[in-house]
Amino acid sequence: MGQSKRCKPHLEDVWLNSYIKMNNEKIMELRKIANEIRKESLIMIHKAQSGHPGGSLSEADILSALFFYKLKINPKNPDWEERDRFILSKGHASPAYYAALAMKGFFGKKELESYRKINGLLQGHPELKIPGVDYAGGSLGQGVSVANGIALAGKIDKKSYKVYVLIGDGESQEGIVWEASMSAAFYKLDNLIYILDKNQVQQTGTTKEVMDLGNVAEKWKSFGFNVIEINGHDMLQIIDALDKACSLKEKPTMIIANTIKGKGVSFMELNHKFHGKAPNDEELKKAMEELKLD
């Protein structure tokens, strides 16, 4: 993706800072990891012949940046009290999440084969028993609300951890997202960072067709959030936004990541049919070839 969607002027400065802070190699590494996450996700979904490819592909870059750049976590001690928390509120996009957790070392990569299988560790939607999972998201909107409680508890206990919540744009049609946002601002939860995977597509069509969310940036701003808008497939913009979000005080932050559902696989991109459909053998093969090129 080009830089055309970078629409916040301040990012220019952050951009330069980031170049100093981060070397190209790190960016390249994070992009490579994102690509691996995409591949692993599709292999898992193909093997299970069940799962959600579209949202896994759109969030892969964000997860790479979170798990391999930003999150203060320890795979050897998943319940470490001081750890940053991450909630995948759009829990159906679990394949990419599981891939990231495995690659980070929370469990063996072999476990990825248990995805959606009976007696398997990796359930269709995240469960608390999975090492590294802070909340068992699934039913849309609920993780956003749970994040409030974790952030509030962090405030009471004067902990320095941050709480990151990945939300879908379709998910944001749920009223609880707005109940939760209202209270996050009310309680000045500056340790709480939402990331909107604004991939534009949901199960039965585009979000514009199903229930247009309107101007989400203005909506969250008016709810009392800092809002940062980025291209959610541009690694540098993602890490810049995450760094900036961590430095902001008094308000919770929303990072609106403009993404493409099914990103990286041409026939899945912006195709709602691949919201919750597994690729067949031929489609997987084609997808793997396309992802090899990255």
Added chain:
Amino acid sequence: MAGIVKEEKGKIATRDGYGKGLVAAGKENKNVVALDADLSDSTRSEWFKKEFPERFFSMGIAEQNMIGTAAGFALSGKIPYASTFAIFSERAFELVRNVISRNNLNVKIAGSHAGISTGEDGKSAQAIEDIAIYRSLPNMVIIQPCDAIEAEKATLSLLEYKGCSYMRLLRNPLPVIHDIRYKFEIGKGEILTKGKDAVIFATGALLYESLKAADFLKEKGINVYVANIHTIKPLDTKLVIELAKKTDCVITAEDHNIIGGLGSAVAEVLVENYPCRMKRIGLKDVYGESGKPDELYRKYGLDAESIAKEVNKFVGKNK
């Protein structure tokens, strides 16, 4: 009066007992936090707020987010008590199911103003199905105290219990049946009167009505057990089977729909263990209406006299 209720103890609402218990819980454990959805004056969680303002969270009129936030607290080692009206807790039902019960999080939900005894507010405010829906959730403990002392003790007992629970509270003052030495145990029923002719398993406000009914019945030469079933889940199955065996005539009494509540819970146990004649007293699959609580109890057959009449008829059939 079967010698149980002494009028001089006065009447106190179970929600008051909850409020007192909540403050005591807060004193005992600094991890206790309380959340409410703009009803803290009615649910009495306000008393906790006065004592521990930094551990009280006003969630606005947004029950779903209150339940979700409580879950986040529980995941972070806090012990959240989340209160609202019983009926509005149902608005967050899918969160109670998917966030709280599915993960068996240590969240204590309190639903006040349950049942038709809520009175004048009418049927929109009178939860008559809350026990039924929460009973269908794995892991969920369901408690309905019969008086303020029991409510206070139950609230404190829940502090020691690790897991999810729903406590059903009532708006109106009720005679105090227990004294301060009463030992409350989750899941353990309590025999208050004895008699060979029948057993009434009662919960909440209907315990007092059942005790009064037992007095009326005694005058007619009918002697009944009255058992307090404060914990509807897990049900004290041992006690239920034991008293069914002793009487072969079982009556349940609750201010709740006869579908899915205490009556159903008792029936489920008996049908698999000791099938016997049984009568469910409660709302006969109808909603309530506006009116004074005692008027409503008379109209819908939940007052002592109606209970006595029903039991009399039922025992008569049995003899």
